[in-house]
Amino acid sequence: MEVLVANVEKITFDIEIQLEEQVGAQLLPFPGMDKSTAAVCNWYMHGTCNRQQACPFRHVRGDKTVVCKHWLRGLCKKGDQCEFLHEFDMSKMPECYFYSRFNACHNKECPFLHINPGKKSLWAQCKK
Numbered sequence: 001m002e003v004l005v006a007n008v009e010k011i012t013f014d015i016e017i018q019l020e021e022q023v024g025a026q027l028l029p030f031p032g033m034d035k036s037t038a039a040v041c042n043w044y045m046h047g048t049c050n051r052q053q054a055c056p057f058r059h060v061r062g063d064k065t066v067v068c069k070h071w072l073r074g075l076c077k078k079g080d081q082c083e084f085l086h087e088f089d090m091s092k093m094p095e096c097y098f099y100s101r102f103n104a105c106h107n108k109e110c111p112f113l114h115i116n117p118g119k120k121s122l123w124a125q126c127k128k
Contacts, residue, residue: 040083069094072111 041057043049049059060083068084070076076086085092096112099105105114 065092066094067092 038058041049041059044059064085068076071086093113096105096114099114
């Protein structure tokens with residue numbers, strides 16, 4: 001049986017353009033919803049997003065300031081497209097989930113940052 005494959009590499013579909021331009025993106029119904037799997041906001045990257053917390057896309061800074069938690073475990077699939085740092089730098093490690101959530105971490109060799117809640121709110125105010 002012969003397989004026929006159409007040559008479609010040079011065809012651009014409307015949906016591709018709409019996805020690229022993030023057309024039809026609706027505001028989030030609840031500000032602060034989890035956007036960890038959402039695409040990066042093109043408008044934020046250019047400094048023009050005015051949706052703030054209601055934006056359905058992730059707002060990430062262009063400079064890679066935090067080490068990729070997936071890269072640390074050898075599981076990052078984004079490679080050069082990843083918005084996080086792919087090098088081991090203790091000063092740029094992500095925040096420890098257990099310390100931030102429960103104010104305790106029992107791993108004596110934990111490589112993640114342990115930020116006290118009081119200092120975190122002061123640091124967040126300074127960033128603005």
